[in-house]
Amino acid sequence: xxxxxxxxxxxxxxxxxxxxxxxxxxxxxxxxxxxxxxxxxxxxxxxxxxxxxxxxxxxxxxxxxxxxxxxxxxxxxxxxxxxxxxxxxxxxxxxxxxxxxxxxxxxxxxxxxxxxxxxxxxxxxxxxxxxxxxxxxxxxxxxxxxxxxxxxxxxxxxxxxxxxxxxxxxxxxxxxxxxxxxxxxxxxxxxxxxxxxxxxxxxxxxxxxxxxxxxxxxxxxxxxxxxxxxxxxxxxxxxxxxxxxxxxxxxxxxxxxxxxxxxxxxxxxxxxxxxxxxxxxxxxxxxxxxxxxxxxxxxxxxxxxxxxxxxxxxxxxxxxxxxxx
Numbered sequence: 594x595x596x597x598x599x600x601x602x603x604x605x606x607x608x609x610x611x612x613x614x615x616x617x618x619x620x621x622x623x624x625x626x627x628x629x630x631x632x633x634x635x636x637x638x639x640x641x642x643x644x645x646x647x648x649x650x651x652x653x654x655x656x657x658x659x660x661x662x663x664x665x666x667x668x669x670x671x672x673x674x675x676x677x678x679x680x681x682x683x684x685x686x687x688x689x690x691x692x693x694x695x696x697x698x699x700x701x702x703x704x705x706x707x708x709x710x711x712x713x714x715x716x717x718x719x720x721x722x723x724x725x726x727x728x729x730x731x732x733x734x735x736x737x738x739x740x741x742x743x744x745x746x747x748x749x750x751x752x753x754x755x756x757x758x759x760x761x762x763x764x765x766x767x768x769x770x771x772x773x774x775x776x777x778x779x780x781x782x783x784x785x786x787x788x789x790x791x792x793x794x795x796x797x798x799x800x801x802x803x804x805x806x807x808x809x810x811x812x813x814x815x816x817x818x819x820x821x822x823x824x825x826x827x828x829x830x831x832x833x834x835x836x837x838x839x840x841x842x843x844x845x846x847x848x849x850x851x852x853x854x855x856x857x858x859x860x861x862x863x864x865x866x867x868x869x870x871x872x873x874x875x876x877x878x879x880x881x882x883x884x885x886x887x888x889x890x891x892x893x894x895x896x897x898x899x900x901x902x903x904x905x906x907x908x909x910x911x912x913x914x915x916x917x918x
Contacts, residue, residue: 617680621659623691627703639806664907667717678724689736715768716906741769756801764819790838797848809863876902879913
């Protein structure tokens, strides 16, 4: 789900230039019904069943390929080639007109997939929205709101199952609301963030994710990404969420950062050896370093190449350079 994109150069230009025609490739047909399946084989949801994973990967390929293309086009656009914005508009309008992701979800995993897709599509659209023609916006934004409403409905009865899925719902709603201006969805995103901050222990850990045995560290990182990006969406609205609950997000960031270099602490808490984190799981770092320079020693991980996190916009380094001034 994550990729690395190196060597992009930011062009500090104006967003007002109209998007030009660009060869976007063959449009992906809208995925209306989502079919997916769970793939862990143990009670802690920490051991992947290879056959089930391959089954899920095959079923999700059309949606994930389209998600990758939207993030790629949006990232190229913010890197200075603004004409790629037209590919985002073309793709999302096609899916909007086809009622994508508004059909049958075969099981709960399909609903998980929908919220991750909504997050990525909303971010891609938000990144290029100033370039999008009004007639395309008029098609895309009501669709994003409809999908967001379904995502909110999916989780209305699961609020007490506070784990990474809940945090991703908050981010998906926050991203879509940032793109469309939907006040109720933004309010739900803010509620999710505030609740999430209460889950973070004094040592920076999240109890629900610690329970994931050998995947505990992975799911701490996977929880931090949407939460930190929610704080960044709030910052774009002039709201500072970082101090909430005595700066809980900083404790979580420090926990994940420490786990990248030395997973021993997470292993002790989870009672299991941890799957090491990869740099591609650190999409939050470019934003954190620009927002809080030197607060954590991130430079060795950030390096000189950009970090890519498809589900929250694509090129996180490029986006951070534009959003955090």
